[in-house]
Amino acid sequence: MLQFKLVLLGDSSVGKSSIVNRFVKDTFDEFRESTIGAAFLSQSIKIKDPKTNQDVIIKFEIWDTAGQERYKSLAPMYYRNANAALVVYDITIADSLLKAKSWVNELKEKVGNSTDDNDNDNDNNNNNNNLVIHLVGNKLDLVEDDPEMRSVATEDAVKYSTDENLLFKEVSAKTDFNIKEVFQTIGEKLYEIRQKELDNNNNKQNKGEINISLPRPSTNDSTSCCS
Amino acid sequence: MGHNDFLSNAVPVKVNTLNFIPPKQRELKKSPSMPSFYKFENYTKHRSASINRSSIQLHDTNTPSRIPELLQEPPVDTVSVEDSFVDLYIDRNEESPVRSVFNRASSFQSTTLKRRSDITDPQHFDRYGFKKRTQFITEEEYDRWWSEYSQYCIRRKHKWRNFLLKSGLSLKNDLPEKFPPQSEKLKRYVRKGIPAEWRGNAWWYFARGDEMLNKNKGLYSKLLKKVEENKNNKNIIQDLDVIERDLNRTFPDNIHFYRESFQKEEPFMIQALRRVLLAFSIYDTEIGYCQSMNFLAALLLLFLSEEKAFWMLVIITKKYLPGVHSVNLEGVNVDQGVLILCIKEYLPELWSKMEASMLNTTGQKSISQFEILNKLPPMTLSTASWFMSCFVGVVPIETTLRIWDCLFYEKSHFLFKVSLAILKLSEEELLERKLSISQSILATFSNESLEHINSHGSGGSANHRSRPRVEDMTQDDYDMLFFQVIQTFPKKLLNPNDIFEKVIFKKKMTLNKLDQEEIDKVRKYVSSQRDKWARFNKVLNKDSSNNGNNDPGNKMLYKNLDDTSSIQEGTDNISLSNEEVMDTLLSEVSGFKRISLSGVNWNNSIKIRVKNIRQKK
Numbered sequence: 001m002l003q004f005k006l007v008l009l010g011d012s013s014v015g016k017s018s019i020v021n022r023f024v025k026d027t028f029d030e031f032r033e034s035t036i037g038a039a040f041l042s043q044s045i046k047i048k049d050p051k052t053n054q055d056v057i058i059k060f061e062i063w064d065t066a067g068q069e070r071y072k073s074l075a076p077m078y079y080r081n082a083n084a085a086l087v088v089y090d091i092t093i094a095d096s097l098l099k100a101k102s103w104v105n106e107l108k109e110k111v112g113n114s115t116d117d118n119d120n121d122n123d124n125n126n127n128n129n130n131l132v133i134h135l136v137g138n139k140l141d142l143v144e145d146d147p148e149m150r151s152v153a154t155e156d157a158v159k160y161s162t163d164e165n166l167l168f169k170e171v172s173a174k175t176d177f178n179i180k181e182v183f184q185t186i187g188e189k190l191y192e193i194r195q196k197e198l199d200n201n202n203n204k205q206n207k208g209e210i211n212i213s214l215p216r217p218s219t220n221d222s223t224s225c226c227s
Numbered sequence: 228m229g230h231n232d233f234l235s236n237a238v239p240v241k242v243n244t245l246n247f248i249p250p251k252q253r254e255l256k257k258s259p260s261m262p263s264f265y266k267f268e269n270y271t272k273h274r275s276a277s278i279n280r281s282s283i284q285l286h287d288t289n290t291p292s293r294i295p296e297l298l299q300e301p302p303v304d305t306v307s308v309e310d311s312f313v314d315l316y317i318d319r320n321e322e323s324p325v326r327s328v329f330n331r332a333s334s335f336q337s338t339t340l341k342r343r344s345d346i347t348d349p350q351h352f353d354r355y356g357f358k359k360r361t362q363f364i365t366e367e368e369y370d371r372w373w374s375e376y377s378q379y380c381i382r383r384k385h386k387w388r389n390f391l392l393k394s395g396l397s398l399k400n401d402l403p404e405k406f407p408p409q410s411e412k413l414k415r416y417v418r419k420g421i422p423a424e425w426r427g428n429a430w431w432y433f434a435r436g437d438e439m440l441n442k443n444k445g446l447y448s449k450l451l452k453k454v455e456e457n458k459n460n461k462n463i464i465q466d467l468d469v470i471e472r473d474l475n476r477t478f479p480d481n482i483h484f485y486r487e488s489f490q491k492e493e494p495f496m497i498q499a500l501r502r503v504l505l506a507f508s509i510y511d512t513e514i515g516y517c518q519s520m521n522f523l524a525a526l527l528l529l530f531l532s533e534e535k536a537f538w539m540l541v542i543i544t545k546k547y548l549p550g551v552h553s554v555n556l557e558g559v560n561v562d563q564g565v566l567i568l569c570i571k572e573y574l575p576e577l578w579s580k581m582e583a584s585m586l587n588t589t590g591q592k593s594i595s596q597f598e599i600l601n602k603l604p605p606m607t608l609s610t611a612s613w614f615m616s617c618f619v620g621v622v623p624i625e626t627t628l629r630i631w632d633c634l635f636y637e638k639s640h641f642l643f644k645v646s647l648a649i650l651k652l653s654e655e656e657l658l659e660r661k662l663s664i665s666q667s668i669l670a671t672f673s674n675e676s677l678e679h680i681n682s683h684g685s686g687g688s689a690n691h692r693s694r695p696r697v698e699d700m701t702q703d704d705y706d707m708l709f710f711q712v713i714q715t716f717p718k719k720l721l722n723p724n725d726i727f728e729k730v731i732f733k734k735k736m737t738l739n740k741l742d743q744e745e746i747d748k749v750r751k752y753v754s755s756q757r758d759k760w761a762r763f764n765k766v767l768n769k770d771s772s773n774n775g776n777n778d779p780g781n782k783m784l785y786k787n788l789d790d791t792s793s794i795q796e797g798t799d800n801i802s803l804s805n806e807e808v809m810d811t812l813l814s815e816v817s818g819f820k821r822i823s824l825s826g827v828n829w830n831n832s833i834k835i836r837v838k839n840i841r842q843k844k
Contacts, residue, residue: 003707012469013473013476031479033478036522036620068469070554
């Protein structure tokens with residue numbers, strides 16, 4: 001079992017808590033109390049090791065945060081040591097994408113992002129943490145009911161995500177569309193990164209703690225280096 | 228007098244039991260003199276629960292002289308008496324400009340009208356209109372507990388009545404407006420719970436609401452007018468959107484706050500909540516609107532008239548929790564630092580675990596108190612919300628209200644006391660859970676992952692670490708478990724006496740030493756320490772940028788501190804006087820331990836002096 005810390009960020013009422021609750025408890029409340037401070041939840045998923053085809057259990061420890069601007073001053077506490085960030089916006093509110101973008105910038109500036117594979121061997125990389133960032137446009141159900149409500153075009157978000165090397169999906173916490181997939185993708189990505197790190201540190205006895213050491217140029221492609 | 232609104236022009240109510248019989252045991256009563264706690268019983272029949280309150284307000288012959296001017300203002304919902312018990316959500320006043328502002332439906336609202344139908348059956352709700360069942364408590368559990376607790380409430384109310392009568396205070400209409408002067412006895416009574424119908428009045432009295440209101444006569448309606456005039460001006464009402472988005476996310480499971488799909492107009496409570504929050508946001512522009520204030524205001528609205536609720540919100544954010552809701556949230560960070568020092572002082576076992584956790588997260592061999600106070604351990608992400616919302620939503624409602632009783636009587640140190648009590652109880656729960664979870668992990672593990680390891684031999688590095696045994700639960704596992712416990716455990720504290728009698732109220736309990744002076748002192752200390760850290764890092768940051776220091780972790784921290792410190796300097800209530808800085812420098816060497824001990828000694832010496840004086844008398 002691998003454990004990863006995942007943090008949810010995004011403007012107020014874009015549906016962060018709803019996404020987590022759909023993922024963790026498979027429930028949805030139309031009316032959900034605003035999150036104060038942060039909520040902590042955990043959930044495990046299974047992924048397949050792409051090389052050995054074995055099941056791997058990934059446990060997410062999820063920090064769901066309050067969305068209001070002023071809670072940003074607490075944010076470093078949330079994303080300290082985070083392995084992944086889910087940055088959420090509401091596809092019916094254009095402004096919420098702007099907020100999401102500012103979160104992405106902040107994360108990149110302060111934690112770093114390594115969704116870009118080419119980055120991995122880059123020793124000059126300022127990051128000491130391979131943070132996976134997944135952008136998510138929520139409330140797809142509203143747009144399905146009434147296409148007029150859409151305020152953020154899918155193509156725009158896709159383009160932004162490509163430019164910034166983010167993972168991206170549009171989802172609906174209400175209809176449970178693409179929610180599990182988002183976490184699945186993040187899990188696979190984190191696993192991939194972890195394997196690379198292990199390869200890079202293949203001489204070290206790895207005890208399995210969340211490993212934050214700088215990636216070094218790989219000389220060994222084996223996946224089972226430490227077993 | 229607050230909830231005169233509940234009892235209004237009451238038939239002198241036979242106090243003893245009526246108010247405390249659980250709703251489902253009572254027959255439906257239609258009298259408008261019913262306390263609004265019970266109005267929801269009529270709800271399914273008449274769908275008029277929240278509007279009853281407004282009609283009651285006008286009905287209320289006891290409405291104090293300050294309120295009428297407000298009630299006469301158009302912004303306040305002016306529903307006539309005859310309107311009660313019909314569906315008042317129909318907008319009968321569409322032309323009113325005020326209504327059009329306040330009914331401004333956002334896209335959020337328009338999509339959120341549906342409700343499950345089971346929600347309307349009154350027996351599922353408690354006396355305040357909250358759903359009995361929560362994620363952590365079943366309705367059966369609730370009913371079982373309530374059948375006993377309601378008896379306790381009746382007994383307490385008897386005692387309160389006698390106490391008040393002996394003190395020569397009026398119990399007119401079973402609604403005292405004045406309470407006895409401060410005393411140990413009164414404190415004990417408050418800690419055992421103020422009768423629910425008196426709460427509004429008692430809170431208002433203890434928090435000196437009248438002083439506030441008298442100084443600011445008519446201001447609330449002026450604020451409402453200003454809100455109305457600037458309804459589309461986001462430069463003046465900056466928090467318009469944020470407030471709007473939170474209205475329907477405030478007590479969505481309370482019958483006074485949710486709207487049935489057939490209701491054309493928003494519930495009265497939502498409208499009142501909007502007015503209070505908007506008015507506050509332009510009244511105190513340093514705070515504006517901070518998420519969590521929606522819960523504070525909403526709970527106040529259940530117990531006090533709109534104008535009083537507004538002033539109580541002002542009192543809470545200014546006097547009781549200064550800086551906690553400010554733009555940079557520094558007040559809440561300071562309070563978390565204080566809480567940590569209190570843990571160190573009063574719950575040393577928990578402290579050592581926290582310390583281990585912080586060392587694990589930071590990868591350091593040692594961590595100074597100075598650093599802890601400034602970086603704050605992750606646990607404070609949970610506990611911050613305890614302070615911001617004064618436990619609304621953190622513990623079940625009856626427990627929340629008991630905490631509020633004491634908060635207004637004993638001031639903010641009580642929140643620390645409750646926090647410590649909850650943490651102490653959580654610790655016990657943690658031990659139990661740790662055992663059972665370790666066992667269940669073992670079980671799951673042998674069913675799932677172990678299989679893979681067995682069948683595939685070296686199952687890849689991923690499986691490497693996890694072969695949990697009770698004794699080698701990792702620090703990460705422990706931390707996760709701890710977060711889970713402190714988040715879920717308080718939600719099960721259905722019975723206020725579980726923490727009040729067993730922990731807070733307990734004699735010989737070390738917690739009793741903790742008092743307001745000590746908290747104020749430590750607050751000052753933590754605040755100055757954080758301030759110093761910020762300045763310190765500003766200097767360091769300049770150095771490090773010159774030296775080309777590339778450590779992103781530090782950079783992140785520095786930047787953040789820079790931001791907060793620059794804001795800090797701008798705000799009066801947080802910036803420090805020379806005297807305070809000197810104080811910090813003096814206490815720097817020995818830190819909290821010295822401060823706290825001297826605080827305790829100082830308090831003790833005061834107590835002894837007071838005792839002596841009393842004896843002389």
